[in-house]
Amino acid sequence: MKTKIILLLAMIVIALEPILAADFAAAVAAGKITVTFHGTGGSSGDSVEVVVAKTAKSGADLELTIASGTRLRNGFASAQNMVIAAVQGQKMGERSYLPTSVIRVEDTPKTYVLDAYCTDFEKENPSSQSEFQLGKVDPILVCILSDASYLSTQAKQATVWIYTDKTSYSHVNAKFAVSRSDWDAAAAIVRKRSDKRSGN
Numbered sequence: 735m736k737t738k739i740i741l742l743l744a745m746i747v748i749a750l751e752p753i754l755a756a757d758f759a760a761a762v763a764a765g766k767i768t769v770t771f772h773g774t775g776g777s778s779g780d781s782v783e784v785v786v787a788k789t790a791k792s793g794a795d796l797e798l799t800i801a802s803g804t805r806l807r808n809g810f811a812s813a814q815n816m817v818i819a820a821v822q823g824q825k826m827g828e829r830s831y832l833p834t835s836v837i838r839v840e841d842t843p844k845t846y847v848l849d850a851y852c853t854d855f856e857k858e859n860p861s862s863q864s865e866f867q868l869g870k871v872d873p874i875l876v877c878i879l880s881d882a883s884y885l886s887t888q889a890k891q892a893t894v895w896i897y898t899d900k901t902s903y904s905h906v907n908a909k910f911a912v913s914r915s916d917w918d919a920a921a922a923i924v925r926k927r928s929d930k931r932s933g934n
Contacts, residue, residue: 753794753795753796753797753838754792754793754794754795754796754797755796755797755798755799756796756797756798756799757798757799757800757801758798758799758800758801758804758837759800759801759804759868759871761792761796761798761839762868764791765789765791766788766789766791766792766796767786767787767788767789767792767796767798767839768786768787768788768789768843769784769785769786769868770784770785770865771783771784771806771865771866771867771868772784772785772862772863772864772865772866773816773860773861773862773863773864773865773866774862775860775861775862776859776860777814777851777852777859777860777891777910778850778851778852778887778888778890778891779849779850779851779887780822780831780847780848780849781816781848781849781850781851781852781860782806782816782818782847782848782850782860782866783825783845783846783847783848784837784845784846784848785843785844785845786798786837786839786843786844786845786846787839787840787841787842787843787844788839788840788841792839795838795839795840796838796839797836797837797838797839798836798837798838798839799835799836799837800818800821800837800848801818801871801876802818802819802820802875802876802879802880803817803818803871803872803873803874803875803876803877803878803879804817804818804868804869804870804871804872805817805818805853805869805870805871805872805875806818806850806866806867806868806869807866807867807868807869808860808864808865808866809864809865809866809867810858810860810861810863810864812857812858813857813858813859813860813861813864814852814853814854814855814857814858814859814860815852815853815854815866815869816850816851816852816853816860816866817850817851817853817872817875817879817894818848818849818850819848819849819850819851819879819883819890820835820848820849820883821834821835821836821837821846821847821848821849822846822847822848822849823846823847824838824844824845824846824847825844825845825846825847831846831847851890851891851894852891852894852895853894853895853898853899854898854899855895855898855899855901855905855906855909856899874897874927875894875897877927878893878894878897878923878924878927879893879894881893881923881926881927882920882923885916885919885920885923886916888910888911888912888913888916889912889916889917889919889920890920891910891912892906892910892912892916892917892920892921893920893923893924896920896921896924897924897927903917
């Protein structure tokens, strides 16, 4: 009976351990977490995974938010860099994840799936061997990705390339299939942001 009570108390203590909310980039800069970004072999959508675990500096478990518009630098110069749109969820299996918009960091490494998009049209697509370094938040991409959040994956990717590479519809379709309607919706978002920047 005493053993059961002790185990119950231990479980309660663990459950009551504090969880600190923080910014993902700030936690990386402070050395509170270890991070590895890698590609999944895709160019758009669920195309990046991040493996995270806390370090001794973090103390308590962390619940992190990662800013939309955060750029990722590809370790291969010939392949595209990427930008994060959102956290999709914690990876549970080869093709499944538990939906969540935050990254929970504990002692045991966890893998999270990220909604991310390529930013260098003329380069090769990232591969599953691609590893990325955390970059800065691009304020224009923050706005563009927010405006494009309701669009299809193809339209979101088109929106990013229109902004980063000033690509044309025909040029993109030679490599990446996107419908005319998706392209027009993407172009309208970038044009709106450009007008706001120029004061029109």
